[in-house]
Amino acid sequence: MANSKDNITNPNEHLEIPKWINEEYFAQVLNKDEPQYEKILSFKPVAAIPPGENFTSIMLRIHFDLQMRDGSTKHKTYIFKTMLAEDRGGKEIREGGIFDKELMMYQTYLPAFEELYRAAGEQIQLAPKCLHTDQRENGIHFVFEDLGVKKFRNVDRIQGLDLAHMKRSLRKLAEFHAAASVYAGKNGSYPDDFEEGFIAKDKLELHEQGFNVKARSYHKAMDGWGLEDQEKYLKSFVSQCFQR
DSSP: OOGGGGGOOOOTTOOOOOOSSTTTGGHHHHHHTTTEEEEEEEEEEEEESTTTOSSSSEEEEEEEEEETTTOEEEEEEEEEEOOOOOOGGGHHHHHHHHHHHHHIIIIIIIIHHHHHHHHOOOOOOOOOOEEEEETTTTTTEEEEGGGGGGGGOOOOOTTOHHHHOOOOOOHHHHHHHHHHHHHHHHHOOGGGHHHHHSGGGHHHHHHHHHHHHHHHHHHHHTSSSTTTTTTHHHHHHHHHHOOO
């Protein structure tokens, strides 16, 4: 078999991948997910998405070539999600509790929601399968199935979804909210952590400062868009973003 590493593309060559993300880390994942594998022939982590597509975490696609016990070889990929470095925005993300809530979702709530559907005779998957969670190096980390294997792909965030995919996304969102509502009816309220989103009341000033930085850049960019009645939009945007 030709080495599959020759065909691997990295959409972000400048991404720094932590050294502890190595073959040894994934041994327990492979033992559970691929029990017939004998040894790792090659291991290569690369960026899962290009620059500008994600702002609160590092997303990697982990490539393996595996030798199986029957003598065959198998190419395997996983998606690995980890927190940003402390000095690159990770501190603010950690303080916002985003990953803590995500950990609860994948460990507790999403499996419970999907079980509610199974009990009702429906086989519904609400999110990628989470194969492993871990807390180390001052962060929280996830290993997911690679949905790219099933031909899923990220949509260009600038272009957005077409109508068919928008309808499908809204249906999936409705399935999620329906299960969450039934679960709360059976088990009571969710933890207080879920009462607020990323923009918490006690951090409003910090978020306003960050948004105003982005707003100034956006205002500057609008000058080059060639909009009709451009001045009207510029004035409207400033009045909304910089006045309290």
